[in-house]
């Protein structure tokens with residue numbers, strides 16, 4: 210039964226592909242409830258009911274990639290492009306620190322304007338002024354030397370989703386020349402340099418199957434990342450997939466729970482995309498095992514421009530200024546937002 214499959218996964222932190230496929234393909238409401246209850250207990254044993262917050266600074270929506278799902282793809286001539294200047298990024302950090310953020314996530318499209326010569330001093334300045342904060346980068350694929358320079362400047366973590374664990378599906382989501390194997394090589398390089406790495410995938414992207422989701426999970430097992438970000442695919446009206454349906458909320462919850470069970474001490478955000486497809490999405494994510502939320506700390510005048518998908522939430526509790534709302538939302542579901550760097554808790558093999 211699926212309950213037995215979930216129990217096996219809980220006990221051994223892995224499950225053969227066939228049973229995982231059946232589980233993902235056929236889980237019932239009761240199976241979801243059961244997986245969530247185990248995921249919640251595991252999360253509590255490592256992190257209690259603390260919710261770590263990350264201030265998300267959306268550096269640039271220029272992007273040289275043309276990923277078929279994405280609203281800021283280079284082929285979208287309608288997107289109004291912007292760049293935040295390094296000085297302004299620092300101001301976002303100042304404001305974020307005041308608000309209680311101890312991790313800053315600097316995310317952007319793959320924008321060659323941000324050379325190492327521009328990024329290194331920016332990161333150094335944040336590092337020197339906020340020695341108690343973590344600096345997370347999410348800037349797509351760069352060179353090994355660039356990763357090294359940014360790490361030496363003071364960055365600690367790097368987010369780079371693998372998007373799908375199936376190489377041929379990866380090609381269907383991206384433009385020619387973009388390969389899953391390369392993405393995985395980048396993640397391994399980042400890890401070897403010393404970054405805490407985050408990867409993840411979209412749930413319900415066009416062409417996804419239970420089999421490809423199983424491959425997503427095996428990649429997580431193989432890479433053992435400190436952070437795992439997943440959220441539903443949401444169509445963008447100027448993308449190739451504009452007519453495709455969004456990913457399912459219940460499947461996202463189930464995958465979150467399975468990931469928490471497989472990687473017990475991972476840092477797992479309840480993502481903005483989950484909050485976009487469902488008003489209670491973030492709560493549902495947290496109650497499925499997520500323990501991180503990433504409110505928007507970008508300058509106000511660009512918040513409506515970093516649109517990876519339609520209806521992206523950036524107001525209300527998604528906004529860093531509304532942390533009080535978020536605190537209340539989390540208290541209502543028995544969690545507390547904490548002022549904390551929120552580092553990964555390493556667990557010993559076999560424990």
Ligand code: 5AD
Nearest residue numbers: 278279370441442443444482517518
């Ligand atoms: N729907 C949901 N998530 C998306 N992303 C990009 N486009 C979309 C979309 N249309 C996700 C990708 C990327 C992250 C920053 O945002 O997984 O890695």
